[in-house]
Amino acid sequence: MKVGIVGANGYSGIELIRLLQHHPYTDLTKMISHSTSGKNILELYPHLENFVDMSLEHIDIEEIAREVDLVFFATPAGVTKDLIPDFLEKGVTCIDVSGDFRLKKPEDYKQWYxxxxxxxxxxxxxxxxxxxxxxxxxxxxxxxxxxxxxxTATLLGLIPVLQHKVIDLYSIHIDAKTGVSGAGRNVNVANLFTEVNENIKAYKVGHHQHIPEIEQVIREISGEEAPISFVTHLIPINRGIMSTIYCDLIHNLSIEEIYQLYKEMYKNEPFIRIRQVGQYPTTKEIFGSNFCDIGLYVDERTNRLIIISVIDNLVKGASGQAIQNLNILAGWEETTGLMNVPLYP
Amino acid sequence: MKVGIVGANGYSGIELIRLLQHHPYTDLTKMISHSTSGKNILELYPHLENFVDMSLEHIDIEEIAREVDLVFFATPAGVTKDLIPDFLEKGVTCIDVSGDFRLKKPEDYKQWYxxxxxxxxxxxxxxxxxxxxxxxxxxxxxxxxxxxxxxTATLLGLIPVLQHKVIDLYSIHIDAKTGVSGAGRNVNVANLFTEVNENIKAYKVGHHQHIPEIEQVIREISGEEAPISFVTHLIPINRGIMSTIYCDLIHNLSIEEIYQLYKEMYKNEPFIRIRQVGQYPTTKEIFGSNFCDIGLYVDERTNRLIIISVIDNLVKGASGQAIQNLNILAGWEETTGLMNVPLYP
Amino acid sequence: MKVGIVGANGYSGIELIRLLQHHPYTDLTKMISHSTSGKNILELYPHLENFVDMSLEHIDIEEIAREVDLVFFATPAGVTKDLIPDFLEKGVTCIDVSGDFRLKKPEDYKQWYxxxxxxxxxxxxxxxxxxxxxxxxxxxxxxxxxxxxxxTATLLGLIPVLQHKVIDLYSIHIDAKTGVSGAGRNVNVANLFTEVNENIKAYKVGHHQHIPEIEQVIREISGEEAPISFVTHLIPINRGIMSTIYCDLIHNLSIEEIYQLYKEMYKNEPFIRIRQVGQYPTTKEIFGSNFCDIGLYVDERTNRLIIISVIDNLVKGASGQAIQNLNILAGWEETTGLMNVPLYP
Amino acid sequence: MKVGIVGANGYSGIELIRLLQHHPYTDLTKMISHSTSGKNILELYPHLENFVDMSLEHIDIEEIAREVDLVFFATPAGVTKDLIPDFLEKGVTCIDVSGDFRLKKPEDYKQWYxxxxxxxxxxxxxxxxxxxxxxxxxxxxxxxxxxxxxxTATLLGLIPVLQHKVIDLYSIHIDAKTGVSGAGRNVNVANLFTEVNENIKAYKVGHHQHIPEIEQVIREISGEEAPISFVTHLIPINRGIMSTIYCDLIHNLSIEEIYQLYKEMYKNEPFIRIRQVGQYPTTKEIFGSNFCDIGLYVDERTNRLIIISVIDNLVKGASGQAIQNLNILAGWEETTGLMNVPLYP
Incomplete structure (x- = not known):
């Protein structure tokens, strides 16, 4: 299948390039970039030598539509909402890694974006x-x-208890930690090495655009409008997200029962791994891979469930999941090109 | 005043040495170490050259009691409970940086330690x-x-709302992040550079010995036995703790009211700095200093207060606070030797 | 082909496991560990879940010889010199990732190891x-x-000029920088996160056992006994080596001539990439891959050539190169299982 | 003494602010910034709360000259060459942390800057x-x-052997490693956390403007025009420089003789510490301090001297040395405000 990438020059873009190199059924034939068109991708990323040798181009929807079957969009917020309709009109399938089409309620997008x-x-x-x-x-x-x-990290941690209705929906607290690659390759004082290294920072407190996205899925599953607490923290690592989720159990469930519930729910999921009781995943254990690893703890003193869920933000949190979606769409084995071992240490 | 340090060879020990060098009224005359006695401190820590040139000694309580007025204990858990009584008997004032005398209920110590x-x-x-x-x-x-x-980080964040009784005591969730120096200089696979670098790890989930310590102070202030949720995370930095605290407000207080409450409560505290509304402290902003910086957010969607409190775990979280206590004990200006600017970046 | 790993529990061991998972013609059927035998590899490395589920065993040469065709040894120095002869006697092919068989002169091993x-x-x-x-x-x-x-990093940088006899053999200065994974997963104060993070350290100055290894190859190529200057530095990264090599040119060669010499020499090498004139590789550009990237500079002021050569110490510097050797031995395409894109960022 | 800072908003600027807070005889009364004038320094650097509460101002030479006795310039290259003459005309003493007045030969500045x-x-x-x-x-x-x-790091390492004429001036190779704060707080893709973290990079190969500065001092001491080899490497740390210097001995000097030569030469220097034979300094051992620590090795195989010299680039490499110069100028004890213990770990 011929595919293209719009926004190929960002970190999600090059992660798509990396993963597509290892994918047997795709042919990456177009790379589009607004800010760096005309340059060869190797000028920006010499690590890609021997794999791709291709120039970044200005966007030309007609031409792209003629040449590729599917386009990945790895663009900043606010770009695809105007761009993707034209691609769809021309029959191109679109996988949007940006947030423009995630929120079903237009007013949510307006408010948060x-x-x-x-x-x-x-x-x-x-x-x-x-x-x-x-x-x-x-x-x-x-x-x-x-x-x-x-x-992604949070919902994969919550879905089993949401679907089994065992938690108080109004008790969900999510304390999230992320590496810096989520911010992209954009220049910004806040993302300088000197500012991030040897530092921990809470950011977008109360204003993160992923709040309504998580709440939307909670609403879809539960039928209830339950606001969450959600604080994101910037950690001095490149890749990795940990979501530490706290919620009140509405029944007295033991950790073994909870563990079985997760094992059962995810038994056929190739990319979800549930740690044994008493074990908790670290972000390094999924580094560079499409896995979501989950650890569980029931605090009997408070009757709360604590869920620890980790992903690589550029893989399962962006480009890997996009390829997983492509595999599903195309009817290929869902793990095609994605079953790589995490890099450790 | 003549002072000694038991456990001078660990990270809290050398942080005491550092701070005492800048303290005008103390004379560090004894350094005790169980595991490295006989060595000069410069063999272990050449960075101290020009400041101290002294050997670590085996403990000899009689001799220490004759020579010093006050001893700092920077020892692992389980040492001072047996050691300090003998010092007290001999009239030596003791500042215990370890946890042996923090929990008033012996059964708590037994259970958690x-x-x-x-x-x-x-x-x-x-x-x-x-x-x-x-x-x-x-x-x-x-x-x-x-x-x-x-x-320290958590309680300084909570005390104002505990004393003003504006939060639901049963709603306190504390998500804590720490640098690695808190683990000391002990060899341990888990603390190797390769294991911590580019990683985030939750640890001691449900079993951290600081849980009963925090709950004890909550009980002392409120009179209630309110269990907390508390998860600690290891972050790839050397120094710094961030405690992100979530609690339900029992009244509808605006962020401005909360902010004023904190400003008022801490107006005479030299080491507490409250960030303006909309600003949140990072750990780098207190690096190497005795400050505790606090940021506040009221989430009107959930009527929850979010408190972000940061300290340097080796300073306000250990040795700096020990010196602060010494200053109070001795009747000196409380900031003596401690008013240094955080190192940035 | 059935293969085994002796020393499977170290970092080179698990890197072999990772790479073998992506290798189509091998079957990893034995994992041996002295210190952790009896444990499942997943207890030590949960990131391997879904890939291997196998216990580490005590060494039993007879049994291994019956069951596998080839063994990789990822052991500390001093182990294989006694172990490998028994394997060879039984007809097992051996790839030794340790240093025991590299130095042809026994007295060199004695002196440096x-x-x-x-x-x-x-x-x-x-x-x-x-x-x-x-x-x-x-x-x-x-x-x-x-x-x-x-x-590996140094010689791949030097071989073209050694073979073309364009440098003064007595002028070679090698300033090497390495990540911490080279030290393995052994507990050691010097490799604690707190000691390595935010630090640069020269180590084994004058005593590194890789000195005679480099000199041996220089001697084999040139016929001369030319001692090198070689200092290694520990850098706070997990993976990656940079070797910065300085040598005096004996002719007036321009940078373009040197560049052509390297391009020509390595034109058929799948894992060597020569940066264009004016470009220099960074270690991140080969992270997780088997590449050796090389940059070149001719300083006309001193008539010296500066060569910058980078590898991932666990891949081209250890386990990847071992697989490359396996591929050559077995007559497979040399890049089999190794042609993965570096992980960036 | 009343002092001002031009360029107070950069990293050298705030390091000056930090050090001046601990200096008993100065009064910082003016902070000038081109790009952020009008803002309070606390908006840019909240870690300075409780220490300074002052706005950054546009430059007004008349006014500054009236109000302060001495100005520190912590500006990018190319600013002070036009600015400082006007200050000198008005009788203001100037300490220029930038490079504009270091090179005595105008053509050197033209060529390298x-x-x-x-x-x-x-x-x-x-x-x-x-x-x-x-x-x-x-x-x-x-x-x-x-x-x-x-x-600074390199010359302090070389001066003893230059003055004693024991090395071949044409054999000096300097391999330098630096933290990222040397690049300032300027936004730049190359200095993003994601690009620097887990990376080693050689930069400005052959073009670093510090080359003629080092050569100028070599010329002043030796009378000879001896070009050096000098390559700088960016290391993922915030602060710290290590200069690894290689040079050929022209006599057969033992390491003990070399060590004595350094000890003697620097015996009255408060900020230079020579490590004992067999010990080498790390950058963490001078972190946050004005020390330059030096280790020495004589390689008898090559008859080369290897010098390892470390400083904190923002202290002895910039603002600390500027204060040291102020102390000398003003006739105060040279260590005034500078004798702080390195922060470890």
């Missing part, structure tokens, strides 16, 4: 590309809204 | 050395139990 | 497994001495 | 502010050119 939302028709058509939740819809989709990195 | 507790008489005599809470008691103390690093 | 050397017969039989230098000998070998990490 | 040089009169008037070399001239200076960070 501070931009005008996409056309409602497309918002409703788009499928939220979390395979573990929406695999059947993804198969038929023309437009996939690839989930955000924090929602 | 998995060791037999100190003699109850000394447990009751000891003063919990959090100056912002117990300044008056510290003045008269013979034995100070210097608070743990996580309790 | 401070241990008694292997039996001379085996020393002479062993083939130094640097494919770019010894590909033809490797094809026929029964015992491969896989090169050290620093020699 | 790619800018037009300062007026020759001022170039000749300026005193190169390396106290260990030029203490007597500094006492009388009106304009001090504070040395660069690499030259």
């Amino acid at each position: 501070k931009k005008s939302p996409a056309n409602d028709q497309y918002l409703q058509e788009s499928v939220y590309g979390l395979p573990e939740l929406n695999r059947h819809k993804i198969k038929e989709a023309k437009l996939i809204a690839n989930p955000g990195c924090f929602p | 998995k060791k037999s507790p100190a003699n109850d008489q000394y447990l009751q005599e000891s003063v919990y050395g959090l100056p912002e809470l117990n300044r008056h008691k510290i003045k008269e103390a013979k034995l100070i139990a210097n608070p743990g690093c996580f309790p | 401070k241990k008694s050397p292997a039996n001379d017969q085996y020393l002479q039989e062993s083939v130094y497994g640097l494919p770019e230098l010894n590909r033809h000998k490797i094809k026929e070998a029964k015992l491969i001495a896989n090169p050290g990490c620093f020699p | 790619k800018k037009s040089p300062a007026n020759d009169q001022y170039l000749q008037e300026s005193v190169y502010g390396l106290p260990e070399l030029n203490r007597h001239k500094i006492k009388e200076a009106k304009l001090i050119a504070n040395p660069g960070c690499f030259p």
Whole structure:
């Protein structure tokens, strides 16, 4: 299958390039970049030598539509809402790694992204590309809204207890930690090495655009409008997200019962690994891979469940999940090109 | 004043040495170490050249008691409970940086430290050395139990709302992140550079010995036995703790009201700095200093207060606070030797 | 082909496991560990879940010889010199990632490793497994001495000018920088996170056992006994080696001539990439891959050539090169299982 | 003494602010910034709360000259060459932390800085502010050119053997490693956390502007024009420089003789510490302090001397040395405000 990448020059873009190199059924034939068109990708990323030798181009929708079957969009917020409809009109399947088509309610996008939302028709058509939740819809989709990195880690941790209705929906506290690559390759004082190294920082407190995305899925599963507490922290690592989730159990469930519930729910999921009782995953254990590893603890003193969920933000949190969605769409084995061992140490 | 350090060869020990070098009224005349006695401290820590040139000695209580007025104990858990009583008998004032005398209930120590507790008489005599809470008691103390690093960051964040009774005591969630120096200089696979670097790890989930310490102070202030949720995370930095605290407000207080409450409560505290509304402290902003910086957010969607409190675990979380306690005890200006600017970046 | 790993529990061991998972023609059927036998590898490394589920065993040469065709040794220095002869006797091909069979002169091993050397017969039989230098000998070998990490980076940088005799052999200065994984997973105060983080350290100054290894290859190529200057530095990264090499040119060669010489020499090498004039490789650009990237500079002011050569110490510097040697031995495509894109960022 | 800082908002600027807070005889009354004037320094650096509460101002030379006695310039290259003459005209003493007045030959500045040089009169008037070399001239200076960070580390390592004429001047190889704060707080893709973390990079190969600065001092001491090899490497740490220097001994000197030579030469220097034979300094051992620590090795195989010299680039490599120069100028004890213990770990 011929594919293209819009926004190939960012970190999600080059992670797509990396993963597509290891994918047997795709042919990457177009790389688009607004800010660096005309340059060869090797000028920006010499580590890609021997793999790709291709220039970044200005966007030309007609031409792309003629040459590729599917486009990945690895663009900043606010770009695809205007761009993707034209691609869809021309019959190109779109996987949007940005957030423009994730929120079904236009007013949510307006409030949290501070931009005008996409056309409602497309918002409703788009499928939220979390395979573990929406695999059947993804198969038929023309437009996939690839989930955000924090929602991926958090929702994969929460879905079993949401679906089994064993937690108080109004008690969910999510304390998330992320590496810096999530911020992209954009120059910004806050992301200088000197500012991030030997530092921990809470950021976007109360304003993170992933809040409504998580709440939307909670609402879809539970039918309830339950606001969450959610604080994100910047950690001096390149890759990796840990979501530490606290929620009140509404029944007295033992850790063994909870563990079995997760094992059962995810028994056929190739990319989810549940740690044994008493073990908790670290981000290094999924580094460079498409896994989501989950650890569980029931605090009997407070009757709360603590869920620790980790992903690589650039893989399961972005480009790997996009390829997983492509595999589902195309009818290929879902793990195609994605079953690599995490890099340790 | 002549002072000694037992456990001078660990990280809290050398941080005491560093701070005492800058303290005008003390004379460090004894350094004791169990594992490295006989060595000059410069063999272990060449960075101290030009400041100290002294050998580490085996412990000899008689001799220490003759030569010094006050001893700092920077020892692992389980050492001072047996050692300090002998020092007290000989009239030596003791500041214990370890956890042996912090928990007033012997059964708490037994449960959380998995060791037999100190003699109850000394447990009751000891003063919990959090100056912002117990300044008056510290003045008269013979034995100070210097608070743990996580309790220091967390309690300084919580005390204003605990004392003003504006939060639901049963809603407190504490998500704590720490640098690696808290683990000391002990060899351990888990603390190798390769294992910690580019990693985030939750540890001691449900079993951290700082849980009962925090709950004890909550109980003392509120009179209630309110269990907390508390998870600690290891972050690839050397120094720094961030405690992100979530709690339900029981009244509808605005962020401005909360901010004023903190500003008022801490207006005379030299080491507490409250960030303006909308600003949150990072650990780098207190690096190497005795400050505790606090940021506040009221989430109106959930009516929860989020408190972000940071300290340097080796300074305000250990050795700096020990010096602060010494200053109070001795009747010196409380900031003596401690008013240094954080190192940035 | 059935293969085993002796020393599977160290970092080179698990890197072999990782790479073998992606190798189509091998079957890893034995994992041996002295210190952790009896444990499942997943207890030590949960990141391997879904890939291997196998216990580490005590060594039993008879049994291993029956069950596997080839063994990788990822053991500390001093182990294989006694162990490998027994394997060879039983017809097992051996690839030794440790240094025991690299030095042809027994007295060199004695001097630099401070241990008694292997039996001379085996020393002479062993083939130094640097494919770019010894590909033809490797094809026929029964015992491969896989090169050290620093020699790999350094020699690949030097070989073209050594073979073309354009440098003064007595002018070679090598300033090497390495990540911490080279030290293995052994507990050691010097490798604690707190000691390595935010630090640069020169180590083994004048005593590094890779000095005679580099000099041996220089001697083999040039016929001269030319001592080198070589200092290694520990850098706070997990993976990666940079060797900065300085040498005096004996002719006035321009940078373009030098560049052409390298391009020509390495034109068929799949894992060597020469940066264009004016560009220099960084270690991140080969992270997780088997590449050696090389940059070149001719300083006309001093008539010196500066060569910057980078590898991932665990891949091209250890386990990746071992697989490359296996591929050559077995007659498979040399890049089999090794052509992965570096992980960036 | 009333002092001002031009360029107070950069990293050298805030390091000056930090050190001046601990200095008993100065009063910081003016902070100037081109890019952030109008802002309070606390908006940019909240860690300074409780120490300074002052706005950054546009430059007004008349006003500054009226209000302060001495100005520190912590500006990018190319600013002070035009600015400082006006300050000197008005009788203000100037300490220039930038490189504009370091090179005595205008053509050197033109070649290496790619800018037009300062007026020759001022170039000749300026005193190169390396106290260990030029203490007597500094006492009388009106304009001090504070040395660069690499030259400081390197020259302090070389001066004893240069002055004693024991090395071949044409054999000097300097391999330098630096933390990222040397690059300032300027936004730049190359200095993003994601690009620097887990990476080693050689930069400005052959073009570093500190090359002529080092060569100038070699020329001044030896009378010879001896070009050096000098390569700088970016290391993922915030602070710290290590200069590894290789040079050929022209006599057969033992390590003990070399060690005695250094001890003797620097016996009265408060900020230079020579490690014992067999010990080498690490950058962490001088972190946050004004020390330059030096280790020495004589390689008898090559008859080369290897010198390892470390400084904190923001302290001895910039702002600390500037304060040291101020102390000398003002006739105060040279260590005033600078004798702080390195922060470890």
